Amino acid sequence: MNLNFKMSELIYSETAIENNINNMPDINSLDNMLDLIVFCLQPVRNLLNVPMIITSGFRCKKVNELVGGVDTSQHLTGQAVDFIPNEMSIENAIFKIQTSNIEYDQLINEYDRWVHISYNKGKNRRQNLKY
Numbered sequence: 001m002n003l004n005f006k007m008s009e010l011i012y013s014e015t016a017i018e019n020n021i022n023n024m025p026d027i028n029s030l031d032n033m034l035d036l037i038v039f040c041l042q043p044v045r046n047l048l049n050v051p052m053i054i055t056s057g058f059r060c061k062k063v064n065e066l067v068g069g070v071d072t073s074q075h076l077t078g079q080a081v082d083f084i085p086n087e088m089s090i091e092n093a094i095f096k097i098q099t100s101n102i103e104y105d106q107l108i109n110e111y112d113r114w115v116h117i118s119y120n121k122g123k124n125r126r127q128n129l130k131y
């Protein structure tokens with residue numbers, strides 16, 4: 001599979017820049033991010049076939065606190081991203097992912113504003129939630 005994600009897409013954080021925080025993943029989180037990309041995000045991007053704008057990927061502890069993330073958030077371990085599909089509704093993107101054979105841990109429709117998707121190697125629950 002041709003991979004076209006950039007690590008910078010998953011590390012970029014406006015909150016980190018504004019607060020001068022180095023939002024750099026540790027090696028275990030990097031390992032998780034690679035799995036997330038290879039087994040989940042890239043297949044999702046290929047499936048949806050529209051640009052995906054990642055609004056939040058990896059979050060170090062400080063960034064996660066500042067954005068009000070829970071301390072068990074999979075963003076902290078590089079296992080989750082939030083994204084907005086370009087020119088596609090959140091609902092439609094979720095439906096396409098749910099009805100594909102792509103492996104994921106949690107797939108969450110967050111307020112019809114973005115998609116949260118996570119990947120937990122060997123422990124994927126394929127759980128669907130809506131907030």
Ligand SMILES: [Zn+2]
Pocket residue numbers: 056075080081082116117
């Ligand atoms: Zn999220």
